[in-house]
Amino acid sequence: MTTAEAIAKLEALSDEKVRARNTRNGAHDNQFGVKLGEIRKVAKELKSDHELGMALWQTGNIDARLLATLLVKPEAISADEMDEMVRSETFPQIADWLNSYVVKKHPENEELRQRWLATDHAMAARSGWFLTTERIMRSPEGLDLSAILDRIESEMGSVAPETQWTMNTSLAEIGIRFPEHRDRAISIGESLGVFRDYPVSKGCTSPFAPIWIEEMVKRQG
Numbered sequence: 457m458t459t460a461e462a463i464a465k466l467e468a469l470s471d472e473k474v475r476a477r478n479t480r481n482g483a484h485d486n487q488f489g490v491k492l493g494e495i496r497k498v499a500k501e502l503k504s505d506h507e508l509g510m511a512l513w514q515t516g517n518i519d520a521r522l523l524a525t526l527l528v529k530p531e532a533i534s535a536d537e538m539d540e541m542v543r544s545e546t547f548p549q550i551a552d553w554l555n556s557y558v559v560k561k562h563p564e565n566e567e568l569r570q571r572w573l574a575t576d577h578a579m580a581a582r583s584g585w586f587l588t589t590e591r592i593m594r595s596p597e598g599l600d601l602s603a604i605l606d607r608i609e610s611e612m613g614s615v616a617p618e619t620q621w622t623m624n625t626s627l628a629e630i631g632i633r634f635p636e637h638r639d640r641a642i643s644i645g646e647s648l649g650v651f652r653d654y655p656v657s658k659g660c661t662s663p664f665a666p667i668w669i670e671e672m673v674k675r676q677g
Contacts, residue, residue: 457502459511466519469494478518483547487518495519499526506532518547525553530561538562539571542583548618551579555586566591578616585622592629601630601637605644613648624650624665631669638673642666 457465467488475489502508502523509527512520533541538559545551559565565587572584591599604626612623624645631641645665652664661671 457505457508459508459515462498462502462508462512462523463515463517463520465498466490466495466517466523469498469519478547478549481548483518483549486516490519490522492522495522496526499523502527504529513541518550521545521550522553525550525557528558530558531563533558533562535562535564535568538564538568539580542572543577543580546579546618548621551582551618555583559583559587560590578618581615581619582622585619585626589622589626589629592626592633596633601634605630605637605640609644609648612644612650620650621663624663628663628665628668628672631665632672638669642669645669 469490470488471491472489474491475487478487478489479485505527506529509524509529512527513524515521530538541554542551542559545554559568562568569584569587569591572580573588575581575584588599588604592601592604608623608627612620612627615623627641627645631638631645642665650665651662654663656662661668
């Protein structure tokens with residue numbers, strides 16, 4: 457499938473309700489408003505196609521970029537290219553898919569994590585804290601959790617909202633997974649108050665770290 461054909465396929469799947477929701481959530485006008493499930497179906501049809509994925513990414517179209525994250529091969533992207541892709545996107549939905557499906561699987565993700573934790577670029581820092589959360593959850597060996605909490609305590613209240621989201625996730629996961637750090641994680645969350653008043657749908661857990669930590673610990677029994 458050519459880039460033009462893929463774009464035409466996405467345009468045919470446009471949905472005004474999705475487009476309006478995307479716009480409310482910070483999306484720009486270069487979009488069709490395709491349901492995420494439909495994007496996944498297109499990706500399943502196309503399977504892995506790195507060249508097409510990269511071409512779709514370069515269009516800047518929101519739906520094309522979402523599809524691109526499901527088509528590209530992380531190992532075929534250089535660290536500098538990965539950095540450029542992360543910095544080029546501001547829509548959180550795309551950033552989250554890029555982090556989950558590409559950044560996390562990149563062979564140099566630890567080097568990128570450290571690079572991004574040293575920048576004040578909101579979206580790069582968002583990815584750096586996403587990868588830090590992945591380390592906390594899956595391979596915490598070698599991480600200085602006390603130092604991470606120190607940094608969260610001193611910075612989370614003033615960083616950009618895009619960065620706050622994944623930094624807060626790191627805070628919550630430390631509190632959930634490490635009992636010896638739980639009280640401090642809860643205390644930091646209470647003191648900073650980040651996401652304390654975040655609107656939450658019925659049945660969903662608040663992203664406010666103290667509530668999130670206590671709820672998840674309770675579920676663990």
